[in-house]
Amino acid sequence: MTPDPLAPPGDLLQQPFTPVDPARALAFDDVHRRYPALAGFRAGLGRTTLLDVPSVPGGARIVAKCEWENPVGSIKDRTAYALVADALRTHGDRPAGELRLLAYSGGDLAAAMSSLSTVTGVVTRFVLASFSPRSLLDTLESRGCPVDLVPKERGFLFTIRTAQRIAAEEPGWTLVFQHANPVNVAMHEATTGQEILADLGDRRPDLWLASIGSGGTLIGVLRALRARFPEITAVGVTPAESPYANPDAPSGQQTYEGSGGHGHGIRQPFVKAYDHVISAHEHVTYPDAFRAMGEFFDLTGVRIGSSAAANWLVAKQYAARMPASSLIVTVFPCTGSPEQWAELGR
Ligand SMILES: Cc1ncc(COP(=O)(O)O)c(C=O)c1O
Incomplete structure:
Protein backbone atom coordinates (compact mmCIF):
# COMPACT_ATOMS: atom_id res chain seq x y z
CA MET A 1 0.00 0.00 0.00
CA THR A 2 1.33 3.45 -0.94
CA PRO A 3 0.54 6.24 1.56
CA ASP A 4 -1.16 9.35 0.13
CA PRO A 5 1.58 12.00 -0.31
CA LEU A 6 -1.05 14.80 -0.28
CA ALA A 7 -2.69 13.90 3.04
CA PRO A 8 -2.58 17.04 5.25
CA PRO A 9 -1.64 16.90 8.95
CA GLY A 10 -4.64 15.76 11.03
CA ASP A 11 -6.38 14.60 7.85
CA LEU A 12 -10.16 14.68 8.45
CA LEU A 13 -10.57 11.90 5.91
CA GLN A 14 -8.74 9.55 8.26
CA GLN A 15 -10.18 10.57 11.63
CA PRO A 16 -12.27 7.96 13.46
CA PHE A 17 -16.03 8.51 13.30
CA THR A 18 -18.25 8.51 16.38
CA PRO A 19 -21.99 8.58 15.72
CA VAL A 20 -24.08 11.32 17.36
CA ASP A 21 -27.69 11.50 18.53
CA PRO A 22 -29.65 12.73 15.47
CA ALA A 23 -32.15 14.66 17.62
CA ARG A 24 -29.34 16.83 19.00
CA ALA A 25 -27.18 16.92 15.88
CA LEU A 26 -30.12 18.11 13.78
CA ALA A 27 -31.54 20.66 16.26
CA PHE A 28 -31.71 23.55 13.80
CA ASP A 29 -34.67 25.58 15.14
CA ASP A 30 -32.53 28.69 15.74
CA VAL A 31 -31.01 28.40 12.26
CA HIS A 32 -34.50 28.08 10.74
CA ARG A 33 -35.60 31.21 12.60
CA ARG A 34 -32.67 33.15 11.13
CA TYR A 35 -33.09 31.62 7.66
CA PRO A 36 -36.80 30.89 7.10
CA ALA A 37 -36.12 29.86 3.47
CA LEU A 38 -33.87 27.08 4.80
CA ALA A 39 -36.80 25.80 6.86
CA GLY A 40 -38.82 25.84 3.62
CA PHE A 41 -36.14 23.73 1.90
CA ARG A 42 -36.17 21.30 4.83
CA ALA A 43 -39.94 20.96 4.59
CA GLY A 44 -39.61 19.89 0.94
CA LEU A 45 -37.06 17.15 1.67
CA GLY A 46 -37.71 13.45 1.77
CA ARG A 47 -40.92 11.41 1.86
CA THR A 48 -39.63 9.92 -1.41
CA THR A 49 -41.29 6.85 -2.93
CA LEU A 50 -40.15 3.36 -1.91
CA LEU A 51 -40.62 1.69 -5.29
CA ASP A 52 -41.02 -2.03 -6.09
CA VAL A 53 -38.43 -2.63 -8.82
CA PRO A 54 -37.84 -5.55 -11.21
CA SER A 55 -36.04 -8.51 -9.61
CA VAL A 56 -35.01 -11.88 -11.07
CA PRO A 57 -37.61 -14.64 -11.62
CA GLY A 58 -38.22 -16.55 -8.38
CA GLY A 59 -35.84 -14.28 -6.45
CA ALA A 60 -36.24 -11.94 -3.49
CA ARG A 61 -38.29 -8.77 -3.81
CA ILE A 62 -36.40 -5.51 -4.30
CA VAL A 63 -37.58 -2.06 -3.20
CA ALA A 64 -35.68 1.17 -3.86
CA LYS A 65 -36.03 4.66 -2.41
CA CYS A 66 -36.42 7.15 -5.29
CA GLU A 67 -34.24 10.03 -4.18
CA TRP A 68 -34.59 12.15 -7.31
CA GLU A 69 -37.91 13.24 -5.82
CA ASN A 70 -36.00 15.57 -3.46
CA PRO A 71 -36.24 19.31 -4.30
CA VAL A 72 -33.01 19.64 -6.32
CA GLY A 73 -33.13 16.08 -7.61
CA SER A 74 -30.88 13.78 -5.60
CA ILE A 75 -30.16 12.12 -2.28
CA PHE A 177 -16.37 18.12 4.94
CA GLN A 178 -19.07 15.64 4.05
CA HIS A 179 -16.91 12.55 4.78
CA ALA A 180 -16.33 13.47 8.44
CA ASN A 181 -19.25 15.62 9.62
CA PRO A 182 -21.52 13.34 11.71
CA VAL A 183 -24.62 15.36 10.69
CA ASN A 184 -24.35 13.56 7.32
CA VAL A 185 -24.99 10.18 8.98
CA ALA A 186 -27.51 11.68 11.44
CA MET A 187 -29.57 13.14 8.58
CA HIS A 188 -29.85 9.77 6.85
CA GLU A 189 -30.58 8.00 10.11
CA ALA A 190 -33.34 10.46 11.04
CA THR A 191 -34.90 10.92 7.59
CA THR A 192 -33.98 8.38 4.89
CA GLY A 193 -33.83 5.50 7.38
CA GLN A 194 -36.94 6.45 9.35
CA GLU A 195 -38.89 6.96 6.12
CA ILE A 196 -37.89 3.47 4.93
CA LEU A 197 -39.04 1.99 8.25
CA ALA A 198 -42.38 3.80 7.94
CA ASP A 199 -42.79 2.70 4.30
CA LEU A 200 -42.03 -0.92 5.15
CA GLY A 201 -44.83 -1.04 7.71
CA ASP A 202 -44.85 -4.58 9.08
CA ARG A 203 -42.54 -5.99 6.34
CA ARG A 204 -39.15 -7.16 7.59
CA PRO A 205 -36.13 -6.19 5.44
CA ASP A 206 -33.45 -8.90 5.08
CA LEU A 207 -30.77 -6.92 3.27
CA TRP A 208 -29.88 -3.23 2.96
CA LEU A 209 -27.44 -2.30 0.23
CA ALA A 210 -26.21 1.07 -0.97
CA SER A 211 -23.44 2.60 -2.99
CA ILE A 212 -20.77 4.40 -0.97
CA GLY A 213 -19.65 7.96 -1.64
CA SER A 214 -19.11 9.43 1.81
CA GLY A 215 -20.95 6.39 3.20
CA GLY A 216 -23.49 8.69 4.92
CA THR A 217 -26.41 6.95 3.23
CA LEU A 218 -25.20 3.38 3.83
CA ILE A 219 -24.38 3.94 7.50
CA GLY A 220 -27.16 6.39 8.45
CA VAL A 221 -29.89 4.14 7.08
CA LEU A 222 -28.17 1.05 8.51
CA ARG A 223 -28.25 2.61 11.99
CA ALA A 224 -31.99 3.26 11.67
CA LEU A 225 -32.79 -0.21 10.29
CA ARG A 226 -30.62 -2.07 12.81
CA ALA A 227 -32.35 -0.34 15.71
CA ARG A 228 -35.54 -2.20 14.72
CA PHE A 229 -34.09 -5.20 12.83
CA PRO A 230 -30.74 -6.06 14.51
CA GLU A 231 -30.26 -9.11 12.24
CA ILE A 232 -30.39 -7.18 8.95
CA THR A 233 -27.49 -7.76 6.57
CA ALA A 234 -25.70 -4.76 5.01
CA VAL A 235 -23.71 -4.65 1.77
CA GLY A 236 -21.68 -1.75 0.36
CA VAL A 237 -21.36 -1.10 -3.37
CA THR A 238 -18.42 0.73 -4.99
CA PRO A 239 -17.07 1.06 -8.54
CA ALA A 240 -14.89 -1.85 -9.70
CA GLU A 241 -12.42 0.75 -10.99
CA SER A 242 -12.18 2.34 -7.54
CA PRO A 243 -13.34 -0.09 -4.84
CA TYR A 244 -13.74 0.62 -1.13
CA ALA A 245 -10.40 0.37 0.76
CA ASN A 246 -8.42 0.02 -2.50
CA PRO A 247 -4.74 -0.16 -1.44
CA ASP A 248 -3.41 1.31 -4.70
CA ALA A 249 -3.08 4.94 -5.75
CA PRO A 250 -6.27 6.21 -7.50
CA SER A 251 -6.34 5.23 -11.18
CA GLY A 252 -8.54 8.09 -12.41
CA GLN A 253 -10.58 5.69 -14.57
CA GLN A 254 -14.20 6.57 -15.23
CA THR A 255 -16.53 5.19 -12.57
CA TYR A 256 -20.27 5.23 -12.03
CA GLU A 257 -21.46 8.42 -10.31
CA GLY A 258 -21.02 9.76 -6.82
CA SER A 259 -19.27 6.77 -5.33
CA GLY A 260 -15.93 5.10 -4.82
CA GLY A 261 -12.96 4.25 -2.69
CA HIS A 262 -10.18 6.79 -2.31
CA GLY A 263 -7.15 4.57 -2.87
CA HIS A 264 -4.02 4.35 -0.65
CA GLY A 265 -6.00 2.01 1.62
CA ILE A 266 -8.07 4.92 2.95
CA ARG A 267 -11.50 3.82 4.22
CA GLN A 268 -14.36 6.31 4.46
CA PRO A 269 -14.61 7.01 8.23
CA PHE A 270 -18.37 6.32 8.51
CA VAL A 271 -17.98 2.95 6.80
CA LYS A 272 -14.75 2.03 8.58
CA ALA A 273 -16.54 2.40 11.93
CA TYR A 274 -19.01 -0.28 10.75
CA ASP A 275 -16.60 -2.60 8.92
CA HIS A 276 -17.47 -5.35 11.40
CA VAL A 277 -21.20 -5.07 10.53
CA ILE A 278 -20.98 -4.88 6.73
CA SER A 279 -21.06 -8.40 5.38
CA ALA A 280 -19.63 -7.71 1.91
CA HIS A 281 -18.49 -5.06 -0.54
CA GLU A 282 -19.59 -5.56 -4.14
CA HIS A 283 -18.13 -3.87 -7.20
CA VAL A 284 -19.71 -2.68 -10.45
CA THR A 285 -17.90 -1.42 -13.57
CA TYR A 286 -18.91 1.83 -15.26
CA PRO A 287 -19.90 0.08 -18.53
CA ASP A 288 -22.16 -2.36 -16.61
CA ALA A 289 -23.82 0.44 -14.60
CA PHE A 290 -24.27 2.57 -17.72
CA ARG A 291 -25.85 -0.32 -19.65
CA ALA A 292 -28.13 -1.07 -16.70
CA MET A 293 -29.47 2.53 -16.78
CA GLY A 294 -30.78 1.80 -20.27
CA GLU A 295 -32.02 -1.67 -19.34
CA PHE A 296 -33.96 -0.34 -16.33
CA PHE A 297 -35.48 2.41 -18.46
CA ASP A 298 -36.56 -0.10 -21.13
CA LEU A 299 -38.19 -2.29 -18.47
CA THR A 300 -39.93 0.41 -16.45
CA GLY A 301 -39.89 3.75 -18.30
CA VAL A 302 -38.12 5.22 -15.24
CA ARG A 303 -34.77 7.04 -15.51
CA ILE A 304 -32.22 6.05 -12.86
CA GLY A 305 -28.63 7.28 -12.56
CA SER A 306 -25.55 5.09 -12.79
CA SER A 307 -25.14 4.63 -9.01
CA ALA A 308 -28.81 3.59 -8.81
CA ALA A 309 -28.20 1.18 -11.67
CA ALA A 310 -25.16 -0.24 -9.81
CA ASN A 311 -27.32 -0.77 -6.70
CA TRP A 312 -30.00 -2.45 -8.84
CA LEU A 313 -27.46 -4.84 -10.45
CA VAL A 314 -26.09 -5.91 -7.05
CA ALA A 315 -29.62 -6.22 -5.61
CA LYS A 316 -30.52 -8.62 -8.44
CA GLN A 317 -27.39 -10.72 -7.82
CA TYR A 318 -28.40 -11.12 -4.16
CA ALA A 319 -32.09 -11.63 -5.05
CA ALA A 320 -31.12 -14.63 -7.19
CA ARG A 321 -29.55 -16.31 -4.14
CA MET A 322 -32.27 -15.43 -1.62
CA PRO A 323 -35.74 -16.96 -1.12
CA ALA A 324 -38.65 -15.27 -2.90
CA SER A 325 -40.08 -14.33 0.49
CA SER A 326 -37.01 -12.16 1.30
CA LEU A 327 -36.91 -8.42 0.94
CA ILE A 328 -33.95 -6.33 -0.30
CA VAL A 329 -33.96 -2.58 0.30
CA THR A 330 -31.78 -0.22 -1.69
CA VAL A 331 -31.66 3.39 -2.82
CA PHE A 332 -31.74 5.16 -6.18
CA PRO A 333 -29.76 8.40 -5.55
CA CYS A 334 -30.56 10.31 -8.78
CA THR A 335 -31.74 10.10 -12.40
CA GLY A 336 -28.40 10.60 -14.17
CA SER A 337 -27.42 13.60 -16.28
CA PRO A 338 -29.00 14.80 -19.57
CA GLU A 339 -25.61 14.10 -21.16
CA GLN A 340 -25.75 10.41 -20.12
CA TRP A 341 -29.31 9.97 -21.43
CA ALA A 342 -28.31 11.58 -24.73
CA GLU A 343 -25.41 9.10 -24.97
CA LEU A 344 -27.78 6.23 -24.18
CA GLY A 345 -30.09 7.46 -26.94
CA ARG A 346 -33.18 7.39 -24.74
C1 LIG B 1 -25.26 9.77 -7.48
C2 LIG B 1 -24.78 9.39 -6.13
N1 LIG B 1 -24.90 8.14 -5.70
C3 LIG B 1 -24.49 7.74 -4.47
C4 LIG B 1 -23.92 8.59 -3.61
C5 LIG B 1 -23.47 8.11 -2.27
O1 LIG B 1 -23.88 8.90 -1.21
P1 LIG B 1 -23.14 8.96 0.18
O2 LIG B 1 -22.21 10.13 0.15
O3 LIG B 1 -24.23 9.16 1.18
O4 LIG B 1 -22.41 7.68 0.39
C6 LIG B 1 -23.76 9.88 -4.05
C7 LIG B 1 -23.03 10.82 -3.27
O5 LIG B 1 -22.33 11.69 -3.76
C8 LIG B 1 -24.20 10.29 -5.32
O6 LIG B 1 -24.06 11.54 -5.79
Missing part, protein backbone atom coordinates in the same frame (compact mmCIF):
# COMPACT_ATOMS: atom_id res chain seq x y z
CA LYS A 76 -27.52 14.77 -1.66
CA ASP A 77 -30.25 17.36 -1.01
CA ARG A 78 -30.60 15.79 2.44
CA THR A 79 -26.84 15.86 3.09
CA ALA A 80 -26.48 19.41 1.75
CA TYR A 81 -29.24 20.68 4.03
CA ALA A 82 -27.64 19.11 7.13
CA LEU A 83 -24.13 20.33 6.28
CA VAL A 84 -25.24 23.90 5.48
CA ALA A 85 -27.54 24.14 8.50
CA ASP A 86 -24.69 22.90 10.69
CA ALA A 87 -22.30 25.50 9.22
CA LEU A 88 -24.90 28.25 9.82
CA ARG A 89 -25.41 27.09 13.40
CA THR A 90 -21.65 27.35 13.98
CA HIS A 91 -21.62 30.79 12.29
CA GLY A 92 -24.21 31.97 14.83
CA ASP A 93 -25.94 35.33 14.45
CA ARG A 94 -23.21 36.98 12.38
CA PRO A 95 -24.43 38.16 8.93
CA ALA A 96 -24.67 35.46 6.22
CA GLY A 97 -22.41 37.65 4.04
CA GLU A 98 -19.50 36.97 6.42
CA LEU A 99 -19.64 33.21 5.79
CA ARG A 100 -18.12 31.69 2.66
CA LEU A 101 -18.47 27.96 2.23
CA LEU A 102 -16.19 25.65 0.28
CA ALA A 103 -17.15 22.07 -0.67
CA TYR A 104 -15.77 19.27 -2.83
CA SER A 105 -18.35 17.25 -4.67
CA GLY A 106 -18.91 14.48 -7.16
CA GLY A 107 -21.72 16.64 -8.58
CA ASP A 108 -25.00 16.15 -6.73
CA LEU A 109 -23.87 17.80 -3.49
CA ALA A 110 -22.76 20.85 -5.49
CA ALA A 111 -26.15 21.07 -7.23
CA ALA A 112 -27.93 20.94 -3.87
CA MET A 113 -25.57 23.31 -2.03
CA SER A 114 -25.70 25.84 -4.86
CA SER A 115 -29.47 25.91 -4.50
CA LEU A 116 -29.04 26.41 -0.75
CA SER A 117 -26.61 29.26 -1.43
CA THR A 118 -29.40 31.10 -3.27
CA VAL A 119 -31.78 30.29 -0.39
CA THR A 120 -29.44 31.48 2.39
CA GLY A 121 -27.34 34.12 0.61
CA VAL A 122 -24.13 32.32 1.63
CA VAL A 123 -21.49 32.36 -1.14
CA THR A 124 -20.49 28.76 -1.87
CA ARG A 125 -17.45 27.63 -3.86
CA PHE A 126 -16.97 24.13 -5.27
CA VAL A 127 -14.06 21.90 -6.15
CA LEU A 128 -15.16 19.46 -8.85
CA ALA A 129 -13.50 16.97 -11.17
CA SER A 130 -13.13 18.02 -14.78
CA PHE A 131 -15.61 15.39 -16.03
CA SER A 132 -18.50 17.33 -14.41
CA PRO A 133 -21.34 17.65 -16.92
CA ARG A 134 -21.81 20.99 -18.70
CA SER A 135 -25.40 21.12 -17.38
CA LEU A 136 -24.11 21.19 -13.78
CA LEU A 137 -21.41 23.79 -14.49
CA ASP A 138 -24.01 26.03 -16.16
CA THR A 139 -26.28 25.73 -13.10
CA LEU A 140 -23.45 26.63 -10.72
CA GLU A 141 -22.46 29.59 -12.86
CA SER A 142 -26.05 30.86 -13.00
CA ARG A 143 -26.15 30.73 -9.19
CA GLY A 144 -22.92 32.73 -8.88
CA CYS A 145 -20.89 29.87 -7.36
CA PRO A 146 -17.13 29.91 -8.05
CA VAL A 147 -15.83 26.55 -9.30
CA ASP A 148 -12.31 25.05 -9.23
CA LEU A 149 -12.01 22.17 -11.71
CA VAL A 150 -9.32 19.57 -11.04
CA PRO A 151 -8.10 17.01 -13.60
CA LYS A 152 -10.39 13.96 -13.57
CA GLU A 153 -7.36 11.71 -14.20
CA ARG A 154 -6.23 12.34 -10.60
CA GLY A 155 -9.33 10.63 -9.11
CA PHE A 156 -11.82 11.92 -6.52
CA LEU A 157 -9.24 11.89 -3.72
CA PHE A 158 -7.40 14.71 -5.49
CA THR A 159 -10.64 16.73 -5.52
CA ILE A 160 -10.82 16.34 -1.74
CA ARG A 161 -7.13 17.15 -1.29
CA THR A 162 -7.49 20.28 -3.44
CA ALA A 163 -10.38 21.53 -1.28
CA GLN A 164 -8.31 20.86 1.86
CA ARG A 165 -5.37 22.77 0.37
CA ILE A 166 -7.55 25.77 -0.55
CA ALA A 167 -9.04 25.83 2.97
CA ALA A 168 -5.53 25.79 4.48
CA GLU A 169 -4.18 28.50 2.15
CA GLU A 170 -7.26 30.74 2.06
CA PRO A 171 -8.73 30.87 5.57
CA GLY A 172 -11.68 33.00 4.41
CA TRP A 173 -13.28 29.80 3.10
CA THR A 174 -14.98 27.40 5.52
CA LEU A 175 -14.60 23.83 4.31
CA VAL A 176 -17.70 21.66 4.51
